[in-house]
Amino acid sequence: MGSVQIVTSVVAAVITVVAVALAVRAVRRMLAVIRAGQPDPTRFGDKSTRLKRMLAETLGHTRMLKWSVVGAAHWFVMVAFIVLSLLVLEAYFEVVDPHAGLPIIGGWAVYGFATELIGVFGLAGILVLIGIRLANRPTRPQGRSRFTGSTMWQGYFVEWVIVAVLICGFLIRGFKAATGHMEWPTWAAPVSHALGDVLPASEAALSIVAAIKIVVSMTWLITIATNLTMGVAWHRFAAFFNIFFKRDPGRPAGSGLGGLKPMTSGGKLLDFEEADPEKDQFGIASVEQFTWKGLLDFTTCTECGRCQSQCPAWNTGKPLSPKLLVLSLRDHAYAKAPYLLAGDDHANVDALALAEAQRPLIGGAEEGGVIDPDVLWSCTTCGACVEQCPVDIEHVDHIVDMRRYQVLIESSFPSEAGVMLRNLENKGNPWGAPPNTREDWTKALDFEIKRADGEVEFEYLYWVGCAAAFEDRAKKTARAVATLLHEAGVDFAILGEGETCTGDPARRIGNEFVFQMLAQQNVETLTEAKVTKIVASCPTASTRSPTSTRSSASRTCRWCTTPSCWPTWSRAAS
Numbered sequence: 001m002g003s004v005q006i007v008t009s010v011v012a013a014v015i016t017v018v019a020v021a022l023a024v025r026a027v028r029r030m031l032a033v034i035r036a037g038q039p040d041p042t043r044f045g046d047k048s049t050r051l052k053r054m055l056a057e058t059l060g061h062t063r064m065l066k067w068s069v070v071g072a073a074h075w076f077v078m079v080a081f082i083v084l085s086l087l088v089l090e091a092y093f094e095v096v097d098p099h100a101g102l103p104i105i106g107g108w109a110v111y112g113f114a115t116e117l118i119g120v121f122g123l124a125g126i127l128v129l130i131g132i133r134l135a136n137r138p139t140r141p142q143g144r145s146r147f148t149g150s151t152m153w154q155g156y157f158v159e160w161v162i163v164a165v166l167i168c169g170f171l172i173r174g175f176k177a178a179t180g181h182m183e184w185p186t187w188a189a190p191v192s193h194a195l196g197d198v199l200p201a202s203e204a205a206l207s208i209v210a211a212i213k214i215v216v217s218m219t220w221l222i223t224i225a226t227n228l229t230m231g232v233a234w235h236r237f238a239a240f241f242n243i244f245f246k247r248d249p250g251r252p253a254g255s256g257l258g259g260l261k262p263m264t265s266g267g268k269l270l271d272f273e274e275a276d277p278e279k280d281q282f283g284i285a286s287v288e289q290f291t292w293k294g295l296l297d298f299t300t301c302t303e304c305g306r307c308q309s310q311c312p313a314w315n316t317g318k319p320l321s322p323k324l325l326v327l328s329l330r331d332h333a334y335a336k337a338p339y340l341l342a343g344d345d346h347a348n349v350d351a352l353a354l355a356e357a358q359r360p361l362i363g364g365a366e367e368g369g370v371i372d373p374d375v376l377w378s379c380t381t382c383g384a385c386v387e388q389c390p391v392d393i394e395h396v397d398h399i400v401d402m403r404r405y406q407v408l409i410e411s412s413f414p415s416e417a418g419v420m421l422r423n424l425e426n427k428g429n430p431w432g433a434p435p436n437t438r439e440d441w442t443k444a445l446d447f448e449i450k451r452a453d454g455e456v457e458f459e460y461l462y463w464v465g466c467a468a469a470f471e472d473r474a475k476k477t478a479r480a481v482a483t484l485l486h487e488a489g490v491d492f493a494i495l496g497e498g499e500t501c502t503g504d505p506a507r508r509i510g511n512e513f514v515f516q517m518l519a520q521q522n523v524e525t526l527t528e529a530k531v532t533k534i535v536a537s538c539p540t541a542s543t544r545s546p547t548s549t550r551s552s553a554s555r556t557c558r559w560c561t562t563p564s565c566w567p568t569w570s571r572a573a574s
């Protein structure tokens with residue numbers, strides 16, 4: 001071992017020990033913050049489905065590839081990052097002995113070819129991603145972009161580290177080829193052999209480049225270990241777990257969340273007939289009241305801004321950005337961490353953490369709130385953010401949980417919502433239309449529709465919904481559905497005046513009490529009508545009602561949304 005190898009070995013060893021020690025401390029800290037959240041036992045079932053979904057969304061990039069160029073580039077970068085781990089490990093042998101490599105597989109030509117190929121495509125992919133980030137920078141003349149609000153230096157830092165490590169890898173192999181110690185033939189490592197033709201035959205240079213590769217890699221590790229909110233780097237590890245523990249692993253990737261998450265307290269479903277406001281948690285008033293999965297969501301955010309780019313509120317100039325909301329909650333959680341993890345003894349908690357602990361979760365700028373009320377109430381709960389998120393963050397559930405506390409405990413919500421909630425309670429529909437006009441849409445039909453009164457036999461119940469029953473344009477949809485069912489020979493009925501709102505608007509506003517009241521009323525109505533199969537043109541009925549029946553410990557009907565039934569009925573009608 002020469003003097004160069006001695007120096008490079010010492011440098012590599014010292015920086016590695018420091019980096020690993022800091023990384024272990026960082027992971028322990030991160031896990032402690034996540035564990036500070038509330039329990040959520042629903043995340044551990046059906047592990048085989050969860051594993052399949054996680055592998056499909058990570059290795060298969062089923063969400064990312066919807067953004068074709070970005071998705072393809074990111075896939076190569078992801079694979080290259082995994083391979084980089086082997087190349088960095090290989091560098092530890094090379095700083096000691098320029099002729100060395102990985103034991104066993106290091107001499108395989110197939111290993112050389114695979115890593116060479118992945119290195120080339122990974123380098124091309126990361127340069128594409130850097131170009132996309134530059135083209136969509138928030139300071140561009142066109143104005144806001146999906147990167148608005150992202151910490152741009154962190155993204156560039158991570159990307160250029162990958163570039164540097166890949167280039168170092170090719171240079172090391174080039175020096176090996178130049179010194180005549182390349183393990184693989186030209187066909188297995190063409191780029192490395194080409195570099196070997198122009199590089200000097202210097203073993204010292206090889207060891208120095210290997211040391212640079214280690215220093216760059218460990219500098220990256222030290223940087224993220226001292227920045228737990230650096231999601232653009234941490235998502236490389238956290239995303240696998242966040243996707244594995246998604247709420248409904250059986251739903252196809254990119255299909256959104258479906259129905260909203262039921263209200264829970266301490267990991268258990270909250271029933272208002274038994275709830276105790278003094279003991280039970282009504283919504284979320286502080287960051288530690290999120291479940292551990294919520295805190296994992298915040299930790300995993302990549303700051304890519306796909307949610308932001310698709311958000312109708314953001315795109316129409318509203319103050320809400322799903323990305324910035326998640327980042328605010330993440331930064332608040334980790335700034336408050338010393339206070340949360342200190343237990344009941346806050347004597348040694350630093351002043352910044354104590355000040356963070358005093359901030360209200362929802363509040364205006366003058367109150368120092370983490371989330372502004374205008375941000376909270378700008379959300380339409382459409383779920384575009386969830387559908388777009390490549391790491392399965394559940395933005396809408398978190399927003400609704402915060403709304404629940406504001407509505408049920410603080411009685412703080414927009415005045416328009418108050419009118420709607422009163423209409424739901426008193427009239428059973430958001431518009432406050434008289435219930436006895438719910439059947440008026442049928443008057444223009446030239447055939448009679450059965451009424452599900454518990455005495456008439458029928459196969460399907462047609463759940464019309466409030467919009468199709470009361471709104472003039474939507475009535476056309478109800479009549480079209482009924483006509484198609486009639487012409488297809490489907491034996492169906494409607495509830496007529498017995499139908500009432502599913503309660504979904506109340507739940508999305510945050511009034512779980514009104515939702516549960518209407519849900520229970522609907523369950524009783526369906527039970528009395530002896531319903532077993534339901535087809536709905538009301539979009540919220542098909543997502544709400546299974547949840548309603550389960551939470552009410554009652555019967556579960558077979559629901560289907562009308563579009564999926566068209567092929568069968570169209571064939572029957574013809």
